[in-house]
Amino acid sequence: MTSVLVVEDDPTIRTSLIEILTAHGLLVRSAPDGFGALREVTQWQPDAVVLDLGLPDLDGADALRMIRGLSQVPVLVATARDDEREIIDLLNAGADDYLVKPFSGGQLVARLSAVLRRCAVGAGALEAGEAGPAGGAPGVDRAPVVAGELRIDPMARTVHLAGRELGLTRREFDLLAFLARNAGRVISKRQLLAEVWRQPYVDEQTVDVHLSCLRRKLGERASRPRYLHTVRGVGVKLVSPL
Ligand code: CA
Secondary structure, three states, rough: OOOEEEOOOHHHHHHHHOOOOOOHHHHHHHHHHHHHHHHHHHHOOEEEEEEEEEEOOEHHHHHHHHHHHHHHEEEEEEOOOOOHHHHHHHOOOOOOEEEEEOOOOHHHHHHHHHHHHHHHOOOOOOOOOOOOOOOOOOOOEEEEEEEEEEEEEEEOOEEOOOOEEEOHHHHHHHHHHHHHHOOOOOOOOOHHHHHHOOOOOOOOHHHHHHHHHHHHHHHOEEEEEEEEEOOOOOEEEEEOOO
């Protein structure tokens, strides 16, 4: 059973979130503040966290960083402010996705399922329903690409980091392979949607979510990247660390 920690100080909202998630078959626990959340993340080790940013004891972004310091659990942030800069900062601080309040139960469940699915770890895990339009990796060359300790083999569709195979989803693989073939070049999210997703009109947030999962599997953070460097307002580039 998938377990979810709901972090929310408002008792009415908290109760309603718990009801919605429980009704969808999730095992739910809650915390009313940031320190309670940190305790649950450490002790209960939920599969995902829904984190309200307006908490009484900790600034939401700080709570997020502290959770990230303890765990790689997927975090879905609920924010009251629809502020692009703040949202980018949250994604850079380790949020996997976000919802802007007020949101519906349907939105919550959809985003949460997507985060859980995208971050599902496991060698060779494929994302059901996310197959590329042509059934294959779009435009991938056949020769292996090496960048630092990263080795990407398009034929075998495997990625090794320092000799260890990473369990990437199909989309994460295509994204990483595309960035690696264009190493050193800044690629915009629009361009990634067009080249990797082949769906230029999909929300750019999709790219952020996949980059966030990919970063985690590469063992790095947006704030201290080794391979995947965000160029704010422009896009992302893969660099070969020295
Ligand atoms: Ca609140």
